Amino acid sequence: xxxxxxxxxxxxxxxxxxxxxxxxxxxxxxxxxxxxxxxxxxxxxxxxxxxxxxxxxxxxxxxxxxxxxxxxxxxxxxxxxxxxxxxxxxxxxxxxxxxxxxxxxxxxxxxxxxxxxxxxxxxxxxxxxxxxxxxxxxxxxxxxxxxxxxxxxxxxxxxxxxxxxxxxxxxxxxxxxxxxxxxxxxxxxxxxxxxxxxxxxxxxxxxxxxxxxxxxxxxxxxxxxxxxxxxxxxxxxxxxxxxxxxxxxxxxxxxxxxxxxxxxxxxxxxxxxxxxxxxxxxxxxxxxxxxxxxxxxxxxxxxxxxxxxxxxxxxxxxxxxxxxxxxxxxxxxxxxxxxxxxxxxxxxxxxxxxxxxxxxxxxxxxxxxxxxxxxxxxxxxxxxxxxxxxxxxxxxxxxxxxxxxxxxxxxxxxxxxxxxxxxx
Numbered sequence: 001x002x003x004x005x006x007x008x009x010x011x012x013x014x015x016x017x018x019x020x021x022x023x024x025x026x027x028x029x030x031x032x033x034x035x036x037x038x039x040x041x042x043x044x045x046x047x048x049x050x051x052x053x054x055x056x057x058x059x060x061x062x063x064x065x066x067x068x069x070x071x072x073x074x075x076x077x078x079x080x081x082x083x084x085x086x087x088x089x090x091x092x093x094x095x096x097x098x099x100x101x102x103x104x105x106x107x108x109x110x111x112x113x114x115x116x117x118x119x120x121x122x123x124x125x126x127x128x129x130x131x132x133x134x135x136x137x138x139x140x141x142x143x144x145x146x147x148x149x150x151x152x153x154x155x156x157x158x159x160x161x162x163x164x165x166x167x168x169x170x171x172x173x174x175x176x177x178x179x180x181x182x183x184x185x186x187x188x189x190x191x192x193x194x195x196x197x198x199x200x201x202x203x204x205x206x207x208x209x210x211x212x213x214x215x216x217x218x219x220x221x222x223x224x225x226x227x228x229x230x231x232x233x234x235x236x237x238x239x240x241x242x243x244x245x246x247x248x249x250x251x252x253x254x255x256x257x258x259x260x261x262x263x264x265x266x267x268x269x270x271x272x273x274x275x276x277x278x279x280x281x282x283x284x285x286x287x288x289x290x291x292x293x294x295x296x297x298x299x300x301x302x303x304x305x306x307x308x309x310x311x312x313x314x315x316x317x318x319x320x321x322x323x324x325x326x327x328x329x330x331x332x333x334x335x336x337x338x339x340x341x342x343x344x345x346x347x348x349x350x351x352x353x354x355x356x357x358x359x360x361x362x363x364x365x366x367x368x369x370x371x372x373x374x375x376x377x378x379x380x381x382x383x384x385x386x387x388x389x390x391x392x393x394x395x396x397x398x399x400x401x402x403x404x405x406x407x408x409x410x411x412x413x414x415x416x417x418x419x420x421x422x423x424x
Contacts, residue, residue, distance in 0.1 A: 009127050009218040012200060016123045017116065019201035026115035033108030040101040043087060043094055049273075052080040074283040083273030083293070091262030100255040107248035110241040117241070119199070121412045125405055126196040131220050132401035133189040136394060140182040143390035147175045150386070174386075220400045222351055225407050229341050232414050236337045239415030243333060246326045253319035260315040263308030266300035333413070340406070340413040347406040351399040357392045364388060 007015075017023055057075045087094060151171035157163040193212040197204060204212065237243065272294045279287035301308070368385035 006215045006217045008216075009124070012123055012127050012196070013120055015200045015202075016119055020119050020123075020199065021201050022119045023116055024201070026112050026119075029115075030108050030112045033104060033111075037101045037105045040097050040104060043090070043097045046084050046086040048082065048084055050080075050082045052078070054078040073280065074278070076283065076285055077278045077280070078285065079275070079277040081273055081275035081293070083271050085269055085271045087267065087269045089266075089268045091265030091267065093259050093262040096255045096258040096262075100252055100259075103248050103252050103255070107245050107252070110245035110248065113241040114245065117412055117415075121408055123196070123199045124408045126192065126199045127216065127218070128220065128401050128404050128408075129192040130189070130196050130214070130216055131218070132397055133185055133192050134216075135220070135397045136185045137182070137189055139390060139393040139397060140178070140185055142393075143386065144175065144178045144182060146386050146389075147171065147178050151175050178390075220397070220404055222400055222403050223407075225344075225410075227341075227410075227414075229338065232341055232410070233334055233337050235414045235416075236333050237330065240333050241415065243326070243329055246322065246329055250319065250322040250326055253315065253322045256315040257312065257319060260308065260311035263301065263304065263311060266298050268296065268298050270294075270296045337410075337413045340410040344403075344406040344410045347399065347402040351396075351403045354392070354396040354399050357396065360392075 055077050059075045151168070151174070154163060154167045154171045158165060158168045190211055193214050197212060197214070272292070274290065274292050276288055276290040278285050279289060364385045
C-alpha cells in the first residue's frame, strides 16, 4: 500500500496504528497473551478423556485352566472408555490460576499500549522532521536567491565601473558558501521522508528511487501547553502503562508463590464416565460388557526431594525482583519526565526569544541595503545582514520543531494519549 494523496498528521497516526510493523507485532503479542490466558484458566474447566486399546496375545502365552474342557482365556481383547474429570482442590492453585489469568490479560493490554505509544511518538517526530527540513529548504533557497541577486547587482556595478572586482569575488564566495547547506538540507529532507515512510509501514513502489513523492498537509504550530512539574510526575506515576504493567507482573509473581506452595498439599479430583470392553470369557470380540464408572481420587506428594521447596524459593526471589523493578522503573520514569519537562521549557523559551528576531533581521537587511545604495554602507554590511536573516529564519524553524517535539516527548513521558487495544 502506498499513499497517493496529501497526508495529515492525524492520518499518519491512524496509518501507524493500522499497518506499522511495530504495532502489528504488538497485536500478535497481545493475541499470544490471550492464548496464555486460556491455558491458565484450563485448570478450572472439566476435562473429557477418551481411551481405547486392542491387544492380541500369542495363544501359547495365554493362561489356561488345568482341567480339560474348562474355560480358555481369549487371546484377543479390547477396551474403550470416556470420562469427565474435574479437579476439586489443588492446594490453592485453582483460584490462583483464575486470578493469574486476569492479571496476564491486563498486563498484555498495558504492554500493547506502551508499544503503540512509542510507535505514535516516533511517527510524530518523523512527521515534524519532514516539515522542518521542508521549511529549511525554503529558507536556504531564499538565502541563495538573495545572495544571487547581490552577486548580479555587484556584477552590474562592476561592469559600470562603480565597484571594484573584490565586491564581485566576495559575492561569488557568499553564493558558493550558501549552496552546501542547501544540498545538505535537501538530503536530510529525503532521509526524513524515508524515515516517515518506514514508521507508517508503507512499502515503496519499485519505481520510486531517490525522492519520495510525499506531501504533508499539517504545519508546524506552537500551540500553548501548560503543566507544572509536580503535576507531570504525579500523572506519570498514575498513567504510565509501563509502570502499571510491572505492578501486574508483581502480582503475578505473588500468584506464582501460591502455585508453588500448592505442591505441599494434596490434590483431589472426581471422575465419571462410561466404559466398554470385550468379554473375558469368550473369544468372540463382538461380545462386550459396558457400564458406568464414578470415583474420586487423591494425589499427595508427601516428599518430592525438596522440589516444591525449590519452586517456592524461586518464586519468592522473582517476586522480590519484581518489587525492585517497580521501584527502579518509577525512578527512571521520574527522570524521564524531569528531562522531558526541562527540554520543553528550554524549547519554549528559545521559541519565544525568536518571535521578533526575523522581523528585526529583515529590517536590518533593508537598512543595510539602503545604506549601501546611498553609499553610506558597505557590501560587507549587506552580506552580514543577509547571513543574519538566514540564521534567524533557520533558528526560528528549528526552534518551532524543537518545541513540538519536546511537547510530544513530554506528553509521552506523562502517559497521555493512550490508545485502547482492539476488542478480543
